Amino acid sequence: MVELTALCRVRSGVCLVIGIVPVNQKLRSLPSVDRVLNAPELSGLIGQYGAQACKIAAQAELAQLREALQGGDADTEALVSAADFPEAIYAAVRRRVAAEFSASLKPVFNLSGTVVHTNLGRSALPEEAVHAMAMAADGACNLEYDLEAGHRGDRDHHLEATLCELTGAEAATVVNNNAAAVLLVLNTLAAGREVVISRGELVEIGGSFRMPEIMQSANCILREIGTTNRTHLRDYRGAINDKTALLMKVHTSNYEVRGFTNSVAGRDLSELARENGLPFVHDLGSGTLVDLVRYGLPHEPTVNEALAEGVDLVTFSGDKLLGGPQAGIIVGERELVDRVRRNPLKRALRVDKITIAALREVLNLYKDPQRLPSRLPLLADLTRSAAEILALGERLLKPVSEALGPAVEVALRECKSQIGSGALPLERLESTALQITPIASSGGKDAALQQLAGRMRELPRPVIGRIRDGSLLFDLRCLRDEERFLAQLREAM
Numbered sequence: 001m002v003e004l005t006a007l008c009r010v011r012s013g014v015c016l017v018i019g020i021v022p023v024n025q026k027l028r029s030l031p032s033v034d035r036v037l038n039a040p041e042l043s044g045l046i047g048q049y050g051a052q053a054c055k056i057a058a059q060a061e062l063a064q065l066r067e068a069l070q071g072g073d074a075d076t077e078a079l080v081s082a083a084d085f086p087e088a089i090y091a092a093v094r095r096r097v098a099a100e101f102s103a104s105l106k107p108v109f110n111l112s113g114t115v116v117h118t119n120l121g122r123s124a125l126p127e128e129a130v131h132a133m134a135m136a137a138d139g140a141c142n143l144e145y146d147l148e149a150g151h152r153g154d155r156d157h158h159l160e161a162t163l164c165e166l167t168g169a170e171a172a173t174v175v176n177n178n179a180a181a182v183l184l185v186l187n188t189l190a191a192g193r194e195v196v197i198s199r200g201e202l203v204e205i206g207g208s209f210r211m212p213e214i215m216q217s218a219n220c221i222l223r224e225i226g227t228t229n230r231t232h233l234r235d236y237r238g239a240i241n242d243k244t245a246l247l248m249k250v251h252t253s254n255y256e257v258r259g260f261t262n263s264v265a266g267r268d269l270s271e272l273a274r275e276n277g278l279p280f281v282h283d284l285g286s287g288t289l290v291d292l293v294r295y296g297l298p299h300e301p302t303v304n305e306a307l308a309e310g311v312d313l314v315t316f317s318g319d320k321l322l323g324g325p326q327a328g329i330i331v332g333e334r335e336l337v338d339r340v341r342r343n344p345l346k347r348a349l350r351v352d353k354i355t356i357a358a359l360r361e362v363l364n365l366y367k368d369p370q371r372l373p374s375r376l377p378l379l380a381d382l383t384r385s386a387a388e389i390l391a392l393g394e395r396l397l398k399p400v401s402e403a404l405g406p407a408v409e410v411a412l413r414e415c416k417s418q419i420g421s422g423a424l425p426l427e428r429l430e431s432t433a434l435q436i437t438p439i440a441s442s443g444g445k446d447a448a449l450q451q452l453a454g455r456m457r458e459l460p461r462p463v464i465g466r467i468r469d470g471s472l473l474f475d476l477r478c479l480r481d482e483e484r485f486l487a488q489l490r491e492a493m
């Protein structure tokens with residue numbers, strides 16, 4: 001088009017091509033940024049979001065139109081020639097600004113079948129914790145201020161006594177997550193020296209947490225012993241020398257070695273550590289404060305059990321089976337916890353007031369284990385009975401089928417939920433899923449399935465399921481707000 005215009009000019013100075021408006025002229029028909037910003041139609045938008053954001057959006061929108069016109073895009077040409085053209089630009093600028101300011105973190109329905117899903121933010125927090133977080137965020141608070149004495153205090157003070165009460169530990173401190181807890185403990189107790197650990201426990205947790213690499217980051221020398229499947233007490237004993245800083249055990253939280261295996265009991269290791277004057281550290285990973293068996297769930301090692309075996313320091317996550325906010329908790333012997341606290345890295349890894357507020361509320365719920373399943377969302381999800389989930393499925397089957405229309409088939413299907421985040425990797429909980437299957441279309445079944453899953457992710461509150469055997473499965477275990485789920489399906493489909 002550009003060439004054509006130039007050609008006309010060279011020949012006669014007059015463009016004789018009728019019905020085709022030259023590109024330059026179309027570009028000229030685009031308003032200037034200032035004209036867009038001064039349009040009365042956008043004054044409300046500028047009032048709401050500010051002139052700068054609107055200017056950036058207008059510039060981006062006009063640049064995009066210019067580029068499309070230069071590329072000869074037919075839709076854009078039609079848009080620019082339409083009678084309501086400036087209004088179309090204003091609408092596009094409005095959409096751009098609104099998208100720019102919309103929340104990036106959105107609540108979703110986690111119907112993936114994994115209860116503690118790291119990519120979906122792990123645990124939902126109890127109401128009490130949500131209130132406490134808002135309160136802490138709202139203004140100044142006594143985060144590190146001793147109100148009685150009127151001088152500087154310690155942020156651990158808000159959590160330590162409760163953690164000690166619940167775990168039987170002498171002392172406790174809290175950092176950003178369990179990866180940070182492990183890093184901090186290793187760096188404090190073993191920088192430049194050797195850490196003895198069984199080869200079978202050199203775990204990798206999703207998202208690049210690998211024990212050998214953490215050791216390296218903590219400036220420790222990894223002394224791996226035994227074999228992948230079998231490690232004996234004599235292996236630990238043989239590895240101890242004058243460079244040894246500590247003995248370590250890591251809970252193999254996300255896998256299990258089965259068959260001809262041997263690992264050394266915590267009690268024996270703690271005895272060996274004591275004989276040699278070394279600290280013994282156990283990274284529990286998930287760690288729970290109550291025996292889950294009392295709620296009909298599989299057994300996961302508790303922090304109390306680890307301490308009772310004679311472990312000197314235990315590290316565990318705040319947002320795995322504990323059901324709290326992201327945090328890493330270190331409990332154990334006072335002298336060791338004090339050393340951990342004095343490490344300058346602690347300052348870099350510390351938790352903020354909002355996490356402390358939430359964690360305190362979650363820990364308080366553990367003081368009444370009997371009511372815990374009804375008060376802690378994670379435990380409520382994990383203990384939801386198969387019969388209750390089936391009943392929910394039966395209620396949803398017909399309305400969901402109606403909402404989704406004739407292009408899909410909806411059925412109920414038994415399924416198994418997993419706990420997730422590496423906790424109890426082999427255990428599965430009986431559950432029920434809505435099984436949604438596209439009726440074969442011309443584009444192919446696979447494309448239809450992907451499209452269906454994509455549409456579910458575009459809903460105002462995106463619904464995340466999993467694809468299995470040609471269907472989209474919505475595991476109903478973690479569906480709380482059944483009405484909202486249905487209402488948005490009815491509206492959007």
Ligand SMILES: *Cc1c(COP(=O)(O)O)cnc(C)c1O
Nearest residue numbers: 177178179205253285286317422
């Ligand atoms: C999950 C896990 C970690 C990391 O914990 P985050 O809280 O996710 O940082 C460390 N060690 C073990 C054994 C784990 O299972």
